[in-house]
Amino acid sequence: MRIKEHPILKFEHGKKVKFYYNGTELEGYEGETIAAALHAAGIRTMRESIHLHRPRGLFCNIGNCSSCLMVVDGMPNVRVCVEKLREGMRVETQRGKGELK
Amino acid sequence: MRYTEICIIGGGPAGLTAALKAAGLGAEVTLVDRNDYLGGQLIKQTHRFFGSKQQRASERGINIARELSAAVLNNDKIKVLTEATVLGYYEDGVVAVEQHDKFIKIKPQKLIVATGGAEKTLAFPNNDLPGIYGAGAVQTLVNVNGVKPGKKVLMVGAGNIGVIVSYQLIQAGVEVAAIIEAAPTIGAYWVHASKVVRAGVPIYTSHTIKRAWGDQELEGATVVKLDENWQPIAGTEIDFDVDVICLSVGLSPLTELLWQAGCKMAYVPELCGHVPLRNENLETSIPGIYVAGDVGGIEEASAAMMEGALAGLNAAKSLGYHAPDFAEQRAGVLKELEGLRSGPVGEKIRSGLAKVVL
Numbered sequence: 514m515r516i517k518e519h520p521i522l523k524f525e526h527g528k529k530v531k532f533y534y535n536g537t538e539l540e541g542y543e544g545e546t547i548a549a550a551l552h553a554a555g556i557r558t559m560r561e562s563i564h565l566h567r568p569r570g571l572f573c574n575i576g577n578c579s580s581c582l583m584v585v586d587g588m589p590n591v592r593v594c595v596e597k598l599r600e601g602m603r604v605e606t607q608r609g610k611g612e613l614k
Numbered sequence: 615m616r617y618t619e620i621c622i623i624g625g626g627p628a629g630l631t632a633a634l635k636a637a638g639l640g641a642e643v644t645l646v647d648r649n650d651y652l653g654g655q656l657i658k659q660t661h662r663f664f665g666s667k668q669q670r671a672s673e674r675g676i677n678i679a680r681e682l683s684a685a686v687l688n689n690d691k692i693k694v695l696t697e698a699t700v701l702g703y704y705e706d707g708v709v710a711v712e713q714h715d716k717f718i719k720i721k722p723q724k725l726i727v728a729t730g731g732a733e734k735t736l737a738f739p740n741n742d743l744p745g746i747y748g749a750g751a752v753q754t755l756v757n758v759n760g761v762k763p764g765k766k767v768l769m770v771g772a773g774n775i776g777v778i779v780s781y782q783l784i785q786a787g788v789e790v791a792a793i794i795e796a797a798p799t800i801g802a803y804w805v806h807a808s809k810v811v812r813a814g815v816p817i818y819t820s821h822t823i824k825r826a827w828g829d830q831e832l833e834g835a836t837v838v839k840l841d842e843n844w845q846p847i848a849g850t851e852i853d854f855d856v857d858v859i860c861l862s863v864g865l866s867p868l869t870e871l872l873w874q875a876g877c878k879m880a881y882v883p884e885l886c887g888h889v890p891l892r893n894e895n896l897e898t899s900i901p902g903i904y905v906a907g908d909v910g911g912i913e914e915a916s917a918a919m920m921e922g923a924l925a926g927l928n929a930a931k932s933l934g935y936h937a938p939d940f941a942e943q944r945a946g947v948l949k950e951l952e953g954l955r956s957g958p959v960g961e962k963i964r965s966g967l968a969k970v971v972l
């Protein structure tokens with residue numbers, strides 16, 4: 514969910530873009546982080562843990578901890594808390610360690 | 615290979631101030647930060663600061679960040695690389711950087727490490743469920759991204775960060791169910807704590823989190839009271855149906871690059887982890903490598919700025935740069951630092967710093 518009213522801050526956004534989360538079309542703003550766009554759409558699970566396959570989401574939100582790795586446009590191990598959203602991006606849940614094609 | 619006189623890693627309050635001071639003396643500086651903005655932790659701090667006028671008291675962190683960043687970007691002695699992550703430091707003094715999928719090598723004459731800190735987590739069953747975040751992560755989400763983490767939050771930790779982020783969540787229209795704190799008293803300043811209590815958020819001291827639950831995401835948490843020996847008291851459990859837990863249990867210094875450089879380190883609990891030994895100029899055991907800010911021990915932005923000033927001045931001086939009022943500037947900074955660390959509030963920091971003198 515997005516914050517609509519705030520006593521101190523004004524949020525400025527880039528233009529609206531479409532992107533895909535596991536094949537489903539979603540909307541977000543260009544230039545915001547992928548993680549922010551997913552959270553705004555109510556999606557908080559980013560990957561599966563490698564051994565026990567437990568769901569994982571954000572922890573640090575500043576690119577420090579690797580809790581948020583996803584497959585973006587076919588590239589695995591992208592930290593979506595710092596990677597910026599662009600038109601048409603395909604974002605997928607990462608399972609396992611990820612493979613470079 | 616790029617050559618520079620002083621390379622500064624980290625563009626938080628410490629790194630920015632270091633850059634301005636060093637460039638002020640005439641040194642040529644390269645500042646590297648992995649974010650696409652400058653300001654470090656400050657860019658999400660909407661509250662007003664404490665401290666003295668020179669430490670920018672009663673200004674909001676975001677405004678201090680904006681001002682420092684603008685000054686750095688407008689200074690033609692300072693070259694800024696953003697979206698640039700320092701990956702390593704090599705024996706021959708080369709700093710390895712990744713920027714836009716390219717590998718860059720920088721060879722500085724002096725290095726100032728100002729990488730800040732990272733949030734700690736806490737061990738309890740299901741602490742890995744989506745919906746459980748560091749408090750700083752949620753602060754970034756709410757104050758920078760403009761997005762809510764969920765509907766209802768349990769805050770773990772009643773230090774300044776826990777309490778301030780709770781207040782900022784309320785400002786953003788998110789419900790805070792409670793703040794819990796394992797210690798018998800809160801660590802936050804009373805001004806901030808009374809604001810959240812007035813807003814209707816209960817603070818439970820001597821309480822800790824027993825477990826979280828949820829299937830695919832966080833659905834709730836059980837909290838339990840602790841006795842004087844910090845042991846859980848059976849039968850005192852309280853359940854909260856929250857979809858967000860914020861862990862505000864401290865930070866630890868981000869020191870990987872210092873380890874790699876071979877700086878002498880010590881574990882100092884008062885400074886929140888392993889930190890480098892340093893002399894009064896903030897130079898580490900490796901000549902030419904300086905530290906400033908949270909990387910040398912978790913403190914505050916005001917102290918980070920003063921340490922940045924000190925490291926910047928000293929690094930430039932060691933290259934032969936000088937200013938007529940150098941001694942005055944340096945003495946002024948040292949006096950500010952002493953003031954910040956004085957009294958009962960600064961006791962922990964003082965005893966920690968006493969253990970890291972080179």
Ligand SMILES: Cc1cc2nc3c(=O)[nH]c(=O)nc-3n(C[C@H](O)[C@H](O)[C@H](O)COP(=O)(O)OP(=O)(O)OC[C@H]3O[C@@H](n4cnc5c(N)ncnc54)[C@H](O)[C@@H]3O)c2cc1C
Binds near residue numbers: 623649729774778
């Ligand atoms: C919620 C909250 C409230 C706070 N309130 C106050 C307050 O009221 N008053 C106060 O004085 N202080 C406050 N602080 C503390 C203050 O924000 C920090 O002490 C201060 O930001 C530390 O400054 P720094 O420059 O050392 O590190 P940081 O601000 O953490 O900056 C470090 C920078 O280094 C960069 N970096 C790290 N590693 C690399 C790498 N390998 N390559 C490239 N770049 C890298 C990071 O991206 C970051 O920009 C608060 C902190 C928080 C989280």
Ligand code: FES
Binds near residue numbers: 593
């Ligand atoms: S949440 Fe920590 S790296 Fe993205």
